[in-house]
Amino acid sequence: MIENLIExxxxxxxxxxxxxxxxxxxxxxxxTGKTQTLVCRVAHLVDSGVNPGxxxxxxxxxxxxxxxxxxxxxxxxxxxxxxxSGTFHHVCxxxxxxxxxxxxxxxxxxxxxxxxxxxxxxxxxxEVGVGGDKFPKRDVLASFFGNAANRGISLEDVLxxxxxxxxxxxxxxxxVHDAYVRLKFDAGVMDFDDLLVNCVRLFELKPEILDYYRxxxxxxxxxxxxxxxxxxxxxxxxxxGGGNITAVGDDFQCIYTWRGAxxxxxxxxxxxxPGARIIKLEQNYRSTPEILDVANxxxxxxxxxxAKKLRATRGHGSKPTVYRVYDSMxxxxxxxxxxxxxxxxxxxxxxxxxxxxxxxxSIDLQILLARSRIPFRITSGMGVFETAHVKDVLSLLRLLxxxxxxxxxERFFGLLPKLGPQSLAKMWAKLGGACDLTDAAGxxxxxxxxxxxxxxxxxxxSHAIARYCEAKAKTGDENVGELISTFIDxxxxxxxxxxxxxPEDRVxxxxxxxxxxxxxxxxxxxxQNVALNTNSEAEVGLNEGGKDxxxxxxxxxxxxxxxxxxxxxxxxxxxxxxxxxIGDNGDxxxxxxxxxxxxxxxxxxxxxxxPSSRKTFEGxxxxxxxxxxxxxxxxxxxxxxxxxxx
DNA sequence: ACTTTATGCGTTTTT
DNA sequence: CGCATAAAGT
Numbered sequence: 064m065i066e067n068l069i070e071x072x073x074x075x076x077x078x079x080x081x082x083x084x085x086x087x088x089x090x091x092x093x094x095t096g097k098t099q100t101l102v103c104r105v106a107h108l109v110d111s112g113v114n115p116g117x118x119x120x121x122x123x124x125x126x127x128x129x130x131x132x133x134x135x136x137x138x139x140x141x142x143x144x145x146x147x148s149g150t151f152h153h154v155c156x157x158x159x160x161x162x163x164x165x166x167x168x169x170x171x172x173x174x175x176x177x178x179x180x181x182x183x184x185x186x187x188x189x190e191v192g193v194g195g196d197k198f199p200k201r202d203v204l205a206s207f208f209g210n211a212a213n214r215g216i217s218l219e220d221v222l223x224x225x226x227x228x229x230x231x232x233x234x235x236x237x238x239v240h241d242a243y244v245r246l247k248f249d250a251g252v253m254d255f256d257d258l259l260v261n262c263v264r265l266f267e268l269k270p271e272i273l274d275y276y277r278x279x280x281x282x283x284x285x286x287x288x289x290x291x292x293x294x295x296x297x298x299x300x301x302x303x304g305g306g307n308i309t310a311v312g313d314d315f316q317c318i319y320t321w322r323g324a325x326x327x328x329x330x331x332x333x334x335x336x337p338g339a340r341i342i343k344l345e346q347n348y349r350s351t352p353e354i355l356d357v358a359n360x361x362x363x364x365x366x367x368x369x370a371k372k373l374r375a376t377r378g379h380g381s382k383p384t385v386y387r388v389y390d391s392m393x394x395x396x397x398x399x400x401x402x403x404x405x406x407x408x409x410x411x412x413x414x415x416x417x418x419x420x421x422x423x424x425s426i427d428l429q430i431l432l433a434r435s436r437i438p439f440r441i442t443s444g445m446g447v448f449e450t451a452h453v454k455d456v457l458s459l460l461r462l463l464x465x466x467x468x469x470x471x472x473e474r475f476f477g478l479l480p481k482l483g484p485q486s487l488a489k490m491w492a493k494l495g496g497a498c499d500l501t502d503a504a505g506x507x508x509x510x511x512x513x514x515x516x517x518x519x520x521x522x523x524x525s526h527a528i529a530r531y532c533e534a535k536a537k538t539g540d541e542n543v544g545e546l547i548s549t550f551i552d553x554x555x556x557x558x559x560x561x562x563x564x565x566p567e568d569r570v571x572x573x574x575x576x577x578x579x580x581x582x583x584x585x586x587x588x589x590x591q592n593v594a595l596n597t598n599s600e601a602e603v604g605l606n607e608g609g610k611d612x613x614x615x616x617x618x619x620x621x622x623x624x625x626x627x628x629x630x631x632x633x634x635x636x637x638x639x640x641x642x643x644x645i646g647d648n649g650d651x652x653x654x655x656x657x658x659x660x661x662x663x664x665x666x667x668x669x670x671x672x673x674p675s676s677r678k679t680f681e682g683x684x685x686x687x688x689x690x691x692x693x694x695x696x697x698x699x700x701x702x703x704x705x706x707x708x709x
Numbered sequence: 710a711c712t713t714t715a716t717g718c719g720t721t722t723t724t
Numbered sequence: 725c726g727c728a729t730a731a732a733g734t
Contacts, residue, residue: 642721
């Protein structure tokens with residue numbers, strides 16, 4: 064079985080898959096069979112007798128990990144299920160669950176999502192007594208904090224770099240950060256960055272724990288290594304201890320520096336791991352030579368990278384085409400026309416993808432596709448789990464799982480009329496920092512602690528919870544679905560009607576989530592995964608795979624994927640490259656890498672769309688120029704066509 | 710404590 | 725413009 068798998072590899076891939084112990088760097092350019100190679104390496108390790116439990120596979124998304132292990136399982140059997148795999152955050156979470164007490168956390172600490180962090184930062188600002196016009200907003204502060212954490216540098220250094228104009232504010236910002244750290248700790252929550260930082264801290268603090276995991280993970284494989292940041296590489300380096308680490312990546316595809324990723328991690332790998340073997344995969348199996356020519360020509364405008372050139376293995380196809388269209392509506396109509404053409408040629412919807420720099424670039428197209436009854440799936444900016452109504456319901460479940468989750472407490476009881484921030488704080492103090500609704504005494508205490516005027520609204524909810532808990536005690540069954548639907552009937556639907564114009568849609572979302580909970584493991588596990596899989600149906604599995612749909616996606620979310628037909632839209636200056644991303648220093652190399660990623664997603668047909676005007680904030684329109692990424696490609700490599708619409 | 714009005718401000722990218 | 729948060733009014 065495994066022989067069949069490995070036989071299909073080319074010599075370089077084969078060498079990488081079966082390479083012996085020691086550090087190994089696989090420089091895998093786009094479309095060169097990187098995933099297949101990694102799958103084979105895992106399968107080969109297991110097949111040659113390595114205990115699967117001693118393999119750690121770090122990937123960029125949890126979905127990628129699942130898919131790889133699924134393929135490895137097909138080759139060498141169910142034992143691969145014991146491989147530890149997932150994102151850095153996922154794996155760190157798992158390690159911290161077992162060791163959180165060492166750092167003074169409870170083992171059932173909650174993970175603060177972005178909204179939770181936001182509200183804690185707001186609290187911290189209020190505590191320090193800063194705010195107002197001239198002071199940076201919460202989100203800006205959050206990005207400073209995150210930057211410091213992910214790059215492993217001090218907040219002061221970040222401020223010097225990112226906020227140099229206002230040195231007088233630096234002290235106050237640091238004070239806000241101190242308060243934020245304390246608030247998080249008191250509430251027993253970790254934010255995303257804390258998962259990484261605390262794990263590294265744990266290893267530094269307790270060498271015996273580090274030692275345990277070092278001995279456990281005898282083989283470490285890291286995918287998408289070019290997008291690791293300082294804290295992640297520190298995590299890996301301390302676990303690997305110079306030993307059996309395989310890093311796979313492509314510096315051309317480093318597109319997360321804004322999140323602290325540093326492709327020097329991959330550039331410096333050979334010096335950090337002396338004696339590292341380097342294997343380059345350059346044979347591209349994905350795209351036609353015409354598409355690769357464009358990709359190579361584009362990335363050649365960047366410097367300071369490993370020299371690499373994609374070599375085509377496929378036969379010739381059609382030249383990538385640039386479509387000059389009037390505006391984004393004309394762009395959408397041109398795409399609609401082409402979709403129908405490709406369907407006539409025998410392609411399916413799922414053969415096609417539309418890629419763009421920012422979510423909002425695709426709204427016109429979404430409207431037109433919906434109106435034209437074209438099935439499409441969009442990886443949206445906000446996932447269901449981030450919508451207010453789903454978070455409302457989840458806050459109840461969170462509180463049931465963890466009575467000390469103060470954020471969940473505030474969100475949940477804040478739903479009740481007459482309960483504002485003030486009374487909530489008083490309540491929380493009266494309850495002594497815990498609110499256990501699973502027990503009758505706890506529910507009574509909660510009712511007693513709230514202002515008498517609020518009690519009547521709580522009564523029916525309390526009743527629903529009581530029913531759920533009694534059933535659970537009796538049968539051992541967690542019938543969360545029923546709890547949710549009684550909660551909606553008894554209280555929440557009225558709330559939705561009062562506050563939103565589409566209460567039914569929102570109930571549908573909630574029911575969808577309820578189905579997810581029922582199909583999964585325990586409620587506690589589910590809630591952890593919700594926090595770690597923020598924005599994606601793809602991650603959590605809301606998509607019934609195999610549907611024939613066109614995919615609409617940001618380039619970032621298209622990483623690692625491929626389609627026969629790819630449309631890149633809004634290829635304009637200020638949009639792609641994004642004016643914000645280029646920023647003050649004028650460095651456009653990351654945006655160019657992003658463009659390179661977009662181009663190399665296409666297997667056979669690539670269309671690049673360039674509107675000549677765009678809408679302004681006010682609703683008018685203004686002219687806009689074609690992207691530099693098109694201009695800098697030799698014109699002989701591209702067809703240029705003009706759209707027919709308006 | 711809740712409702713209304715003013716202002717502001719934006720539209721990167723995500724674990 | 726349209727949404728979201730802040731300030732002022734009831």
